[in-house]
Amino acid sequence: MNVTIIDQLKKKKILSLLKDGQRVDGRALDESRPLVIDTGVIPKAEGSARVRLGDTEVVTGVKIQPDKPFPDLGDRGIFICTAEILPLSDPNAEPGPPNEEVIELARVVDRGIRESSMIDLTKLVLQKDKSVIGLFVDNSVTDYDGNLFDACSYASVASLLTCRVPKYELKNDVPTLVEGEFSEPPITTIPVSVTMGKIGDQIIVDPNADEWGCMDARITITTNSDGNICAVQKGGNDGFTVEQLVKCSQLSISAAAKIRELLKQAGRK
Amino acid sequence: MGVRKTDIVLLSDKGIRCDGRSIDEPRRIMIKAGVLKNANGSAYIEFGENKILAGVFGPRDVHPKHLANTDRGILRCRYHMQPFSVGERKNPAPSRREIEISKVIKEALEPAVMLENFPRTVVDVFIEVLQADGGSRCAALDAAAVALADAGIPMRDMVSACAAGKVADTIVLDINNEEDQEGQADMPVAYMPNLGKVTLVQLDGVLTPQEYEKCINTGINGCKLVYEFQKKALREKFFGDSTQ
Amino acid sequence: MDDIQRKYVIPGDVITTGPYRAEENVHLFGDKIIATTVGISEIYDSGVRVIPLTGIYVPRIDDFIIGMVKSHTSLSWELDINACYPGILPAQDVFGRDFNPKVDELTSRLKRGDLIAARVANSDRSRDPLITIADRDLGKIDDGELIKISPTKVPRLIGKRGSMIQTIEGATKAQITIGQNGYVVVSCEEAEGLLKALDAIKTVEEQAHVPNLTEKIQEMLGSNSE
Numbered sequence: 001m002n003v004t005i006i007d008q009l010k011k012k013k014i015l016s017l018l019k020d021g022q023r024v025d026g027r028a029l030d031e032s033r034p035l036v037i038d039t040g041v042i043p044k045a046e047g048s049a050r051v052r053l054g055d056t057e058v059v060t061g062v063k064i065q066p067d068k069p070f071p072d073l074g075d076r077g078i079f080i081c082t083a084e085i086l087p088l089s090d091p092n093a094e095p096g097p098p099n100e101e102v103i104e105l106a107r108v109v110d111r112g113i114r115e116s117s118m119i120d121l122t123k124l125v126l127q128k129d130k131s132v133i134g135l136f137v138d139n140s141v142t143d144y145d146g147n148l149f150d151a152c153s154y155a156s157v158a159s160l161l162t163c164r165v166p167k168y169e170l171k172n173d174v175p176t177l178v179e180g181e182f183s184e185p186p187i188t189t190i191p192v193s194v195t196m197g198k199i200g201d202q203i204i205v206d207p208n209a210d211e212w213g214c215m216d217a218r219i220t221i222t223t224n225s226d227g228n229i230c231a232v233q234k235g236g237n238d239g240f241t242v243e244q245l246v247k248c249s250q251l252s253i254s255a256a257a258k259i260r261e262l263l264k265q266a267g268r269k
Numbered sequence: 270m271g272v273r274k275t276d277i278v279l280l281s282d283k284g285i286r287c288d289g290r291s292i293d294e295p296r297r298i299m300i301k302a303g304v305l306k307n308a309n310g311s312a313y314i315e316f317g318e319n320k321i322l323a324g325v326f327g328p329r330d331v332h333p334k335h336l337a338n339t340d341r342g343i344l345r346c347r348y349h350m351q352p353f354s355v356g357e358r359k360n361p362a363p364s365r366r367e368i369e370i371s372k373v374i375k376e377a378l379e380p381a382v383m384l385e386n387f388p389r390t391v392v393d394v395f396i397e398v399l400q401a402d403g404g405s406r407c408a409a410l411d412a413a414a415v416a417l418a419d420a421g422i423p424m425r426d427m428v429s430a431c432a433a434g435k436v437a438d439t440i441v442l443d444i445n446n447e448e449d450q451e452g453q454a455d456m457p458v459a460y461m462p463n464l465g466k467v468t469l470v471q472l473d474g475v476l477t478p479q480e481y482e483k484c485i486n487t488g489i490n491g492c493k494l495v496y497e498f499q500k501k502a503l504r505e506k507f508f509g510d511s512t513q
Numbered sequence: 514m515d516d517i518q519r520k521y522v523i524p525g526d527v528i529t530t531g532p533y534r535a536e537e538n539v540h541l542f543g544d545k546i547i548a549t550t551v552g553i554s555e556i557y558d559s560g561v562r563v564i565p566l567t568g569i570y571v572p573r574i575d576d577f578i579i580g581m582v583k584s585h586t587s588l589s590w591e592l593d594i595n596a597c598y599p600g601i602l603p604a605q606d607v608f609g610r611d612f613n614p615k616v617d618e619l620t621s622r623l624k625r626g627d628l629i630a631a632r633v634a635n636s637d638r639s640r641d642p643l644i645t646i647a648d649r650d651l652g653k654i655d656d657g658e659l660i661k662i663s664p665t666k667v668p669r670l671i672g673k674r675g676s677m678i679q680t681i682e683g684a685t686k687a688q689i690t691i692g693q694n695g696y697v698v699v700s701c702e703e704a705e706g707l708l709k710a711l712d713a714i715k716t717v718e719e720q721a722h723v724p725n726l727t728e729k730i731q732e733m734l735g736s737n738s739e
Contacts (some may be wrong), residue, residue, distance in 0.1 A: 098365075100368050100369070100371065100372040103365045103368045103369050103370075103372075104368075104369045104372055104373070106365070107365065107366070107369050109387075111473060115473050115474055115475065116475070123476075142443065143445070212298075217380075217469070226477065227477075227478070228475050228476060228477050228478075229472065229475070229476050229478065229481045230472070230474065230475045231472055231477075232456070232465070232470055232471055232472035232481075233472075234373075234376075234468075234469060234470045234471065235372075235373070235376055235471075236376060236466075237376055237379035237380060238379075238380045238466075238467060239380045239461060239464075239466030239467050239468035240467050240470070241465060241466055241467070241468065242482075242485055242486065242489065245467060245470065245482075245485055246481075246482050246485075248479055249478055250478070251481075253478065267369050277700055309569065310567070318733045327569075327597065328569065328597035329597055330597070330598070330599065334520065339639075342597075381524075383549060385637075386638070388598055388600070388638055388639070390598070417553070418523060418524050418550070418551050418735070419566070419567060420567065420569075421550055421551065421565055421566075421567035421568020421569065421665070422550075423524070423538065423549040424524035424525065424549055424550075425524070425540060425542075425547070425549065426525035426527070426547070427522060427523070427524055427525045461525070461526060463525040463526075463542075463545075463547060464525075464542060465528060486686075500523060503523045504521065504523065504657055507521070507523075507551050507566050507567070507722065508521045508722060509722055
């Protein structure tokens with residue numbers, strides 16, 4: 001999806017407000033937009049969530065089903081995360097195979113969750129090297145207002161926190177569903193992704209679509225419940241100084257704390 | 270991720286890594302500029318067991334025309350691995366990983382490349398990984414930057430890249446393939462050495478905030494070491510010698 | 514008295530600091546003047562610039578160039594001029610003012626692959642450069658071999674007051690037409706002379722940075738010059 005050309009007047013306004021440390025929607029530089037998380041919205045899926053981060057909306061479903069393990073990882077289950085920007089989410093979004101932007105989005109969301117070890121995949125094995133449980137998380141962006149990285153990540157995490165893992169038994173080495181029996185997913189930590197944009201020398205947390213169109217560069221930093229950093233991705237066509245990179249990590253840790261609380265609440269429903 | 274059983278010793282008591290290097294030592298690096306006849310600019314790099322070729326065309330006409338920007342030239346980048354470049358044959362079609370790396374490399378070069386004076390054109394950067402080892406995206410970037418300079422594309426600064434990581438609870442420079450698989454964190458970094466800006470940074474793995482900062486700085490030190498090889502490659506080709 | 518300080522530079526190299534005017538192929542970062550291309554930096558008077566040793570041709574008005582016809586519309590030919598934009602040769606330039614697109618067929622004068630000696634009539638970055646062959650010494654090139662060199666090496670191939678090109682022409686009896694855009698056409702009645710001339714041109718391009726190159730080329734061609 002190509003970024004909408006932002007009109008020069010709007011861009012001027014964003015830049016001049018930033019010089020005074022202000023943003024067009026009144027937020028502080030380190031403030032995220034209101035986050036609304038609804039879980040269990042797709043009953044047919046084993047887990048699901050709809051997240052609204054400002055006006056960005058993502059619907060995510062988790063499908064859990066038996067699968068063959070990866071060749072050299074026979075002692076763990078499978079976790080795969082995808083993302084799609086639906087054509088109805090934005091006038092510039094086109095149907096078709098994923099472009100580089102969507103591929104990056106999916107891989108960054110996937111890495112943030114995978115590297116945190118949120119799901120203990122070793123607990124998802126039915127028969128070592130032969131049969132495991134696969135968790136497939138598919139994010140669909142339904143409305144675009146910037147910062148799809150965080151919205152998809154929160155929707156994925158909320159879906160995983162509230163999913164129910166069906167029970168499978170091996171009958172003659174074939175995994176068979178045991179109806180009506182479920183278990184909690186093996187959760188070890190709650191990863192929280194925080195994306196920051198750089199406009200001139202200002203760093204802003206959770207850029208909306210207009211700010212996204214003015215950014216020189218962005219960075220997404222994911223932290224786990226211990227406050228450690230488990231994934232980083234820099235994007236955009238400018239660079240960061242080391243001081244800015246350190247500042248971003250600090251902003252990410254403090255913003256993540258509040259969001260983790262919201263995810264925990266959603267996880268309890 | 271979990272702890273994996275491994276036979277190799279990632280870091281001995283004496284601070285020697287599995288391939289005999291010390292914690293601040295990069296693998297062997299060799300860069301040659303101007304290796305292809307047809308490309309406007311080119312470079313070949315060997316970085317550890319990575320063998321990577323980069324070719325640049327441009328600035329040139331953009332096709333399809335709707336991609337052209339009327340204010341400035343655009344940069345296109347394709348990172349592609351040869352089927353024979355890895356242990357198990359890789360399907361020649363671009364994988365999602367290659368597409369992401371292509372994007373990340375392009376965004377690491379864009380801050381350096383000055384395309385304001387070439388509206389409606391494109392600079393194409395083609396990177397072919399002939400043999401892959403850990404840290405191939407950094408090695409690819411190092412070759413691409415030299416190829417761009419070889420082509421005479423105006424640049425604000427060179428871009429140098431090197432990965433740092435965490436292995437056996439220690440921050441180390443330039444992790445190799447085994448360290449990437451068995452280690453605890455992998456952070457590729459790209460840096461503009463004279464302007465002092467980081468243009469690529471990614472992280473897989475878990476680091477405390479202190480380790481994160483140390484890893485960035487270790488990566489930057491690696492970038493500065495690679496910069497010397499990039500300079501050498503260009504000087505050797507254009508000035509006939511590597512001293513000046 | 515010339516007081517120019519010269520240095521070999523690559524992109525990112527700090528040439529100097531201080532109150533200098535930033536001219537071609539450099540940029541200002543704080544008070545540092547930094548090279549943006551591989552080349553030779555020069556600090557003179559109060560200005561700093563870099564003479565590039567590589568890069569594509571940037572069209573300038575009145576430059577003599579050699580172009581190759583790539584395609585055409587009903588109103589003009591599109592030329593490969595070794596620049597980042599194609600050159601446009603309007604049909605009127607060749608057919609004259611009474612050019613009538615319904616009657617005059619462009620391919621009757623120039624077709625795909627034809628080489629022309631031409632001049633840049635107009636060049637601004639918002640449009641493709643306009644080319645003209647409306648002059649006595651310009652027009653379609655009927656014989657010779659096209660060789661392409663880096664446009665940054667053209668001054669070296671010409672030499673001080675033409676010394677290099679005359680050395681090669683003299684020793685090989687070839688006629689060499691050099692376009693500022695790096696396209697060079699060499700023609701010679703003797704096949705051997707042609708080959709020697711082509712070799713000499715390639716050598717000049719490869720060793721442009723070597724001092725006393727004119728003497729080396731003379732030696733290479735056997736001293737038939739003079």
